[in-house]
Amino acid sequence: xxxxxxxxxTFLCNWCSYGAADLAGVSRxxxxxxxxxxxxxxxxxxxxxxxxxxxxxGADGVWVSGCHPGDCHYIEGNFYARRKFALLKTQLEYTGxxxxxxxxxxxxxxxxxxxxxxxxxxxVEAIKALGPAQHFIKKQAEVA
Amino acid sequence: xxxxxxxxxxxxxxxxxxMSRYRVYAPVKNGRHYEFAALKEAGAADLxxxxxxxxxxxxxxxxxxxxxxxxxxxxxxxVNIVKETPKDFSPQVVLGIxxxxxxxFRLDDANFCSDKFxxxxxxxxxxxxxxxxFACNSPSSTCFCTSVNTGPFDTTGLDAMLVDxxxxxxxxxxxxxxxxxxxxxxxxxxxxxxAGKVEELKASAEKSVATAFDPPAIAQQGTxxxxxxxxWDEIHFACLNCGTxxxxxxTCWCFDIQDEVQEGTKGDRLRLWDSCxxxxxxxxxxxxxxxxxxVQRVRQRFMHKLKYYQDKYGTGTACVGCGRCVQACPVNIDxxxxxxxxxxxxxxxx
Amino acid sequence: MQxxxxxxxxxxxxxxxxxxxxxxxxxxxxxxxxMNEPFMAxxxxxxxxxxxxxxxxINLANYLPKRTDKIAIVAKGCDSRNISIQILENQIKRxxxxxxxxxxxxxxxxxxxxxxxxxxxxxxxxxxGDKVKVSGRDFEKTFNRxxxxxxxxxxxxxxxxVISDEMLGEPVQEQQVERYEDIKQIEAMLPEEKRKHFDExxxxxxxxxxxxxxxxxxxxxxxxxxxSKPQWVGKTTxxxxxxxxxxxxxxxxxxxxxxCGACERSCPVGIKVREFTKxxxxxxxxLYGYEAGMVQDLRPPLDVYRPDDPxxxx
Numbered sequence: 033x034x035x036x037x038x039x040x041x042t043f044l045c046n047w048c049s050y051g052a053a054d055l056a057g058v059s060r061x062x063x064x065x066x067x068x069x070x071x072x073x074x075x076x077x078x079x080x081x082x083x084x085x086x087x088x089x090g091a092d093g094v095w096v097s098g099c100h101p102g103d104c105h106y107i108e109g110n111f112y113a114r115r116k117f118a119l120l121k122t123q124l125e126y127t128g129x130x131x132x133x134x135x136x137x138x139x140x141x142x143x144x145x146x147x148x149x150x151x152x153x154x155x156v157e158a159i160k161a162l163g164p165a166q167h168f169i170k171k172q173a174e175v176a
Numbered sequence: 177x178x179x180x181x182x183x184x185x186x187x188x189x190x191x192x193x194x195m196s197r198y199r200v201y202a203p204v205k206n207g208r209h210y211e212f213a214a215l216k217e218a219g220a221a222d223l224x225x226x227x228x229x230x231x232x233x234x235x236x237x238x239x240x241x242x243x244x245x246x247x248x249x250x251x252x253x254x255v256n257i258v259k260e261t262p263k264d265f266s267p268q269v270v271l272g273i274x275x276x277x278x279x280x281f282r283l284d285d286a287n288f289c290s291d292k293f294x295x296x297x298x299x300x301x302x303x304x305x306x307x308x309x310f311a312c313n314s315p316s317s318t319c320f321c322t323s324v325n326t327g328p329f330d331t332t333g334l335d336a337m338l339v340d341x342x343x344x345x346x347x348x349x350x351x352x353x354x355x356x357x358x359x360x361x362x363x364x365x366x367x368x369x370x371a372g373k374v375e376e377l378k379a380s381a382e383k384s385v386a387t388a389f390d391p392p393a394i395a396q397q398g399t400x401x402x403x404x405x406x407x408w409d410e411i412h413f414a415c416l417n418c419g420t421x422x423x424x425x426x427t428c429w430c431f432d433i434q435d436e437v438q439e440g441t442k443g444d445r446l447r448l449w450d451s452c453x454x455x456x457x458x459x460x461x462x463x464x465x466x467x468x469x470x471v472q473r474v475r476q477r478f479m480h481k482l483k484y485y486q487d488k489y490g491t492g493t494a495c496v497g498c499g500r501c502v503q504a505c506p507v508n509i510d511x512x513x514x515x516x517x518x519x520x521x522x523x524x525x526x
Numbered sequence: 527m528q529x530x531x532x533x534x535x536x537x538x539x540x541x542x543x544x545x546x547x548x549x550x551x552x553x554x555x556x557x558x559x560x561m562n563e564p565f566m567a568x569x570x571x572x573x574x575x576x577x578x579x580x581x582x583x584i585n586l587a588n589y590l591p592k593r594t595d596k597i598a599i600v601a602k603g604c605d606s607r608n609i610s611i612q613i614l615e616n617q618i619k620r621x622x623x624x625x626x627x628x629x630x631x632x633x634x635x636x637x638x639x640x641x642x643x644x645x646x647x648x649x650x651x652x653x654x655g656d657k658v659k660v661s662g663r664d665f666e667k668t669f670n671r672x673x674x675x676x677x678x679x680x681x682x683x684x685x686x687x688v689i690s691d692e693m694l695g696e697p698v699q700e701q702q703v704e705r706y707e708d709i710k711q712i713e714a715m716l717p718e719e720k721r722k723h724f725d726e727x728x729x730x731x732x733x734x735x736x737x738x739x740x741x742x743x744x745x746x747x748x749x750x751x752x753x754s755k756p757q758w759v760g761k762t763t764x765x766x767x768x769x770x771x772x773x774x775x776x777x778x779x780x781x782x783x784x785x786c787g788a789c790e791r792s793c794p795v796g797i798k799v800r801e802f803t804k805x806x807x808x809x810x811x812x813l814y815g816y817e818a819g820m821v822q823d824l825r826p827p828l829d830v831y832r833p834d835d836p837x838x839x840x
Contacts, residue, residue, distance in 0.1 A: 081750060081758045084770055086569070090439060101833065111831035118782050119809055120611050121839040126713065126805050127773055128721030137839045167721060172438055173764040175446065176238035192687065208796065226647070229795070230732070239732065314663075317649055318558070322682040409727070414564040416588070418736030420794045434761060448761050456752045504791030506740055507584055508556040508563040 038092035038159045042067040042152075043082065045075050047105040049097035051142030061139045063152035066159075067095065074098065076109025079121050083135065088170045093159035094135040097151070103141065105168070130170050133158045179374075180347040181366035187345065188407050191218040191271065195362055198306075201235055203228050205487060212270070214491040224342070226316050231426035232277050233284065235270060236301045239423075242295075244445040248437065253333040255412070258445065265300045269357060272310040276319075276496040278333030280385040280426035281307075283496065286489050287429050306357045309334035312331075313377050318499030320388035320512055325492035329374075339374045346370045389515030391493045395486045397518070402483060403475070407517045412474040414507040419451030420479065421501035421509075427494045430457070452476050478514050528626055528653060530578035530694045534600055535694065536572035536596050537626055541598050547624055548595040548783070551586050552576040559651035560636035560658070564589060573840075578694075579653045580671055583633035583679075583790040587742035592671060593616035599623060600694070602630040604678075604786035606687035610741040614825055617745055627690025627696040632679030633787075634658060639674050643667070645753025678787030678800060688820055689741075706808050709800065724769070730795040731768045733761070737789035737799045738775055741802045743782040750774055776802035781810040781827035784818045813838070 050071050056063060056123040068091075072078060075098030081096050096117065104110045117137050124130050136155045140148050182190055194200050195218060204213040210227040215221055242261045247254055281302070288298035312319070312328035321327050328417035331337050337352030338345040346366050349355050394402070422428040432450035437443040450457050453474075458467040467473050485494035495511065502510050538550040553562035554575040562581045566589070567573045578600065587608035597618075601609060606627065612618050640648065641661060652659045653832055661666045683705065686697045712723060713739050735751060738744050751771065759774065760767035776799075783803045790800050810816050813836055814827045 068734070072743075081774065084773065085756075085758060088766060088770065089835070101835075107724050107829065111835070112828070114835050114837060115828055115831055116816070117839045118813060118836065119806055120777065122809050123773070123802075123806060125779060126720065127724050127769075127802065128715075128717055128719075129769060129773060131717045139840075168766060168769065170436075170438075170760060170764070170766045172442075172444060173240065173242070173436055173446065173760065173762040173767070175240035175242055175764065218552040224645070238763070316647055340555060405716070413566050413589070414584075414741040416736065416792065418739035418792065420736050420792075423732050423734045423795065432761065437763070445763060454735075454752070456754075459752075502558065504794040506736060506788075506794075508558060508561040510557040513557060 034131055040065050040067045040093045040095055041086035041091040042069045043072050043078055043096045044069055045098035046071050046073050048099040048142045049140045052140045052145050052148035055145035059145050061145055061149040063149040064156040065100060066156045067152055074106050074109035075113035082116055090169045092165045093134045095155045097138045097140050100139040100141055101136045105148055106115055179366040179371060180363040181344055182196040183371055188218045190361055191221055194269055198272055202271040227274050230424060232273055233426050234438040236298050239449045241447045242444050243447050247442050248439050255402050265304045267304045269306045271308045273307050274312060275309050275330040276321045276326055276498045277426050278307050278309050280496045281332060282333045283427050283494050284429050306335045306353050309337040311337055311339045313340055313381055315385050316499055318502040319385050319497055321497035322382055322385045324497045326496050329378040341370060341373050346374050388512035390519050393519035394482050402518050408475045411514055412471040415474045415509055416507060417453045417470055418465050419453045420504050422451040422453055424500040424504050426498060482515055482518055528579050533694045534576045534578055535573050538567050538576055539570040542570045547598040550598040551589055552600040553582045560646045580634040583676055583791045585742040585786040591745040598624050600626045601687050602628050603684045603686050604784040606689050607784040610689055610819040610822055625690045627687035627693045629686045629695050631698055632675035634671055635674055635676045639669055676787045678785045703820050709805050709808055728768050728772050728797060731797055732795060736792045740788040740792035743779045770801055779803055780806040782818050783807055
């Protein structure tokens with residue numbers, strides 16, 4: 033049996049982390065292929081519903097990455113995102129929907145390709161250590 | 177109609193005998209409340225209840241039910257073929273259902289099981305189910321069954337009915353179905369004095385139910401007169417448009433159909449309780465919503481129950497006076513009061 | 527608190543007679559013990575129907591969003607905080623409102639009283655000061671109201687209205703209580719225990735959305751529950767769908783919830799839904815020092831930022 037590999041839905045800001053992923057690619061930096069990238073215009077666009085949807089549909093983990101605070105293309109988008117993430121992560125863990133370590137956030141600029149590759153490895157490792165997500169995946173509805 | 181008698185001490189053994197042949201639903205205490213549940217052990221059945229929190233309609237019409245399934249796998253020879261989900265329609269008994277709730281199934285039959293149309297799942301479950309009722313010796317203050325053409329000892333919708341006579345249960349067999357099911361129990365006939373006791377209990381129970389409103393008075397009003405009456409402005413104000421009343425109601429039957437797909441491999445077609453209290457219920461694909469305002473939705477619920485149903489079927493209201501909506505409404509909108517207003521020529525009392 | 531009844535009627539009559547407002551939102555006596563019905567008096571005659579006692583737990587701010595007329599409204603501490611949030615979020619204008627502030631000593635929890643009565647049906651409840659006399663067919667019992675308050679009222683620390691145009695009584699003394707004991711207990715659990723705890727908590731949910739409908743902070747043009755393209759939350763009674771609903775509902779009111787308890791009060795199956803919202807309230811207080819609706823011009827925490835906000839998620 034082949035070894036289980038986690039699926040990590042990764043939301044990246046178009047103006048920074050997405051560029052970092054691109055740069056990591058053209059620079060031939062190795063990072064795990066477990067991440068599935070979805071491009072956002074800004075982490076301010078990130079809606080808690082997206083993260084829940086990813087987990088409901090079977091993602092083993094979620095990673096959101098945007099511009100360093102102060103560097104937002106839209107001046108302040110990531111400042112709002114920061115407050116949202118803080119509450120979201122605590123609430124996800126508080127309600128037992130996920131174990132600590134399934135949802136990750138980071139600030140990575142478009143020049144930080146090495147940091148991107150490094151962070152991707154860490155995220156995937158952390159999620160691998162937790163094993164497959166089981167509790168929040170919408171399977172066939174338990175109904176009559 | 178034949179009368180039999182079960183001493184209270186024998187009752188658990190009787191339930192056990194029923195359970196050996198049938199799936200038996202009975203009221204079970206769950207925290208503060210009672211709910212109908214399929215019994216796993218005879219001792220769980222508890223007739224010390226006024227009524228269950230939720231109506232027993234879910235036994236025939238579950239809140240969420242899988243109707244069809246289909247495969248979406250491209251290599252499956254039966255891909256995209258919608259197949260009916262197999263269901264268990266083995267014979268079952270509902271024990272301890274109140275006369276009002278049993279009557280409610282009769283009213284729901286107008287929708288699910290008429291001469292013209294039959295909902296296959298409702299009809300088959302109805303067919304395979306025997307309703308052994310439990311008469312109400314002491315109705316709640318929120319009960320108004322006698323105002324809406326039923327009563328605490330009404331046997332209309334039942335196959336048999338138990339009456340608590342203190343030391344035991346008098347059992348009236350009402351239908352052939354009831355007779356067949358209860359035949360296996362080899363019950364003793366009731367002692368002579370029981371019939372008189374039952375009559376006494378019936379009279380006192382019926383007397384204790386207050387009159388709430390007069391359905392014929394509502395039937396006589398013009399539909400548009402009530403529809404356009406100013407009463408709705410006041411009635412609807414407090415409503416939160418939560419669906420509590422409709423979900424608890426034994427005669428609310430509206431549903432929504434949804435497809436759920438599991439990651440492209442297979443799918444289910446589900447039937448889910450819906451509520452006229454929700455704006456999404458009437459939301460058209462075009463974006464138009466004929467009942468976009470709260471007042472329209474509140475009016476719809478009461479008009480359907482107390483006016484349209486009367487006009488359409490001529491068999492009284494689509495309300496059996498169980499009082500669940502009165503008890504559960506978080507803002508105390510009281511159908512008894514609304515019924516009075518609808519029947520009173522629609523002049524608002526101050 | 528019943529003393530407010532006369533003052534509310536007097537104010538309502540005056541405001542309606544002088545045509546200062548088009549309606550007065552308050553409560554009228556319910557048809558059941560421990561129940562009052564939210565009601566809008568539109569004429570001085572109707573003002574005589576208005577009442578106030580310990581059964582006014584529904585948050586009246588819920589009836590304000592998108593109104594265009596001039597309204598007088600009776601507001602407890604929690605109601606007033608929600609009104610100030612609604613003003614900030616452009617649901618109603620301050621000029622439209624005449625707020626009758628009602629310092630509050632808490633609302634009665636009829637479920638707690640019912641629990642003491644061994645299943646006997648309450649036919650009448652009479653409130654006098656802190657006492658409430660409950661009677662039925664063959665019993666009569668008197669309770670101290672302060673021992674049978676709604677849970678949110680028992681730990682309320684803002685009983686006095688934060689905005690008002692006239693007050694119905696002297697301010698009441700605020701309580702010094704530990705608000706987050708239950709939350710801390712849950713926080714101390716292992717992930718597995720937390721999941722189990724919340725799964726059991728929401729197990730009876732019938733998805734009627736009464737908790738959402740009763741909430742004075744819920745007024746999105748389209749609720750996420752009603753969104754269908756895409757559908758964020760499944761409509762079945764499957765545990766995953768119910769978890770999603772409760773999670774998102776709570777998150778939507780993060781930093782905007784005044785812990786008025788309307789959600790819990792209106793839940794027909796008695797789920798303690800405040801266990802979801804209170805955690806966020808605690809976090810918001812700890813991280814951003816914000817309490818919903820307490821300061822008039824301070825926008826809710828997810829609507830603002832500070833450059834040096836904490837980053838506990840990194």
